[in-house]
Amino acid sequence: MSQTTPPRAAASPDLEARPAKAPTRNDVAARAQVSTAVVSYVMTGSKRVTPEKEQRVRQAMAELGYRPNSTARALRTGKTYVLALLLPDSSNPYFAEIALRIESVAAEQGYGLLIANTHDDPATELRLMREMRSRGADGVILASVFHATWPGDAREVPLVLIDAFHPAEGVPSIGVDAAASTREAVRHLVEVHDRRSIALILGASADPAGNPDPRQQGWEQALAATGAVSGGIAVTSWSREGGIAAAHELLSVPDRPDAIFAGSDLLGIGVLRAAADLGLRVPEDVAVVSYDGSTESAFSIPRLTTVAQPIGDVARAAVAAVLDPAAAGGHYTSFPGELLIRESCGCATPPPRVTP
CATH class of the missing domain: 3.40.50.2300 (Response regulator)
Structure with a gap:
């Protein structure tokens, strides 16, 4: 007596539509021909990686469409990889261009950017500094000509002043002469x-x-x-x-x-x-x-x-200072205008x- 094989069940439409597995850190390491540790160093902005290896890793991430899990990364590093930019008025074309440049420089370092408006009001500046701290920002870049003494709780994350006309005590300040x-x-x-x-x-x-x-x-x-x-x-x-x-x-x-x-x-x-x-x-x-x-x-x-x-110079100096406040110290950096x-x-x- 012959035995017939039952017909195979048709694949579930849900299974057929299931998206491909998201690329992992291991996939990036294999594509870039580096260790997973090197991939981690690149994602955290470590200086241990040579420029050539960093370029390979970033190219592999782009080719694979790799997106780091921000929650897991925050738990692992204690960082949110988000910076805050506080501007007097983001509708002002000058400040809009500053925001665009800082966002671009921050993204190169793997950081996102939160933007809020202070309306040139010292009380609003202080409130927003505290709010950005509570939101977990890793640093605050503040466009302000004021030289207030901020309470300690508002200074619990790195702070950098831009658009500053004068040095501010203990705070890296960046301006134009x-x-x-x-x-x-x-x-x-x-x-x-x-x-x-x-x-x-x-x-x-x-x-x-x-x-x-x-x-x-x-x-x-x-x-x-x-x-x-x-x-x-x-x-x-x-x-x-x-x-x-x-x-x-x-x-x-x-x-x-x-x-x-x-x-x-x-x-x-x-x-x-x-x-x-x-x-x-x-x-x-x-x-x-x-x-x-x-x-x-x-x-x-x-x-x-x-x-x-020189908006580009100001943006690069501001991001560098907020990411490495120890190296920036409390110095005032002044660029020439043109x-x-x-x-x-x-x-x-x-x-x-x-x-x-």
């Missing part, structure tokens, strides 16, 4: 374009320590060195609207200034709008120079001459090249 950069910009207006009455527009400062704005110091020093005179000072909000209001105030008088230095690109763009409202030509009737070097400054009409801050010459000061520059 704003006084020297402003001096150069004002001297350019006087010595190259023969402007004699230079006005200054700054945003209001809530610095509880009362530290002077170095842009005002640089402006005053340049006037003294060149013999030019003050065309007035206007203090307003750090916004386009603030720039419009301040420029209307400065330019609506009979003896108006023939040049304005604006303390930010947003203020400078406001000045351009106010000049147009008043029927004044830039730069023929009033020359304008601003500060920041944001991308937006290249798209105004005329394009703004501006002091560009005067980007464009049409608003009176210089003729070729139009930007348009590529398809």
Whole structure:
């Protein structure tokens, strides 16, 4: 009697749809031809790995689509691999560009980024510092001109200041030499374009320590060195609207200034709008120079001459300091600004090249 083999049951649709097994650390090690320990060193940012091996590991991770288990990694290392970035206003193009650069540099080191806005308020800064600590951030990068003394509980994670004008005691601080950069910009207006009455527009400062704005110091020093005179000072909000209001105030008088230095690109763009409202030509009737070097400054009409801050250098220095606070110490790092010459000061520059 012949025996028939029962037909095989059809595979379950659920089994057929089951996704392939996620790649593991062992898979990465095999692809990169290194040990699993080397893979771990790369993921934790250890300096024990040669650049060549690190590149192989990162390439293998990318090819395999490997994503470390953040929960397991946190339990193993005691780190969350998340940094916090606290900004005055992330809608400001300058701070938006800083956030983008810091996010990119942090990602290269295997870190994510939480971003929150302080609205230039010291109390909000302190609240957010505590909140980021409670969320488990491995470090905080704070964009602030303030020099408050923060309570110990807010300093339980590494802290780095950026956009800092002065050293802060015991805290790594990174900034740009704003006084020297402003001096150069004002001297350019006087010595190259023969402007004699230079006005200054700054945003209001809530610095509880009362530290002077170095842009005002640089402006005053340049006037003294060149013999030019003050065309007035206007203090307003750090916004386009603030720039419009301040420029209307400065330019609506009979003896108006023939040049304005604006303390930010947003203020400078406001000045351009106010000049147009008043029927004044830039730069023929009033020359304008601003500060920041944001991308937006290249798209105004005329394009703004501006002091560009080295955002890439600041981002790299900030991430390095917050990840290795012992090496950073409490030092103040100051980068030079760069005067980007464009049409608003009176210089003729070729139009930007348009590529398809």
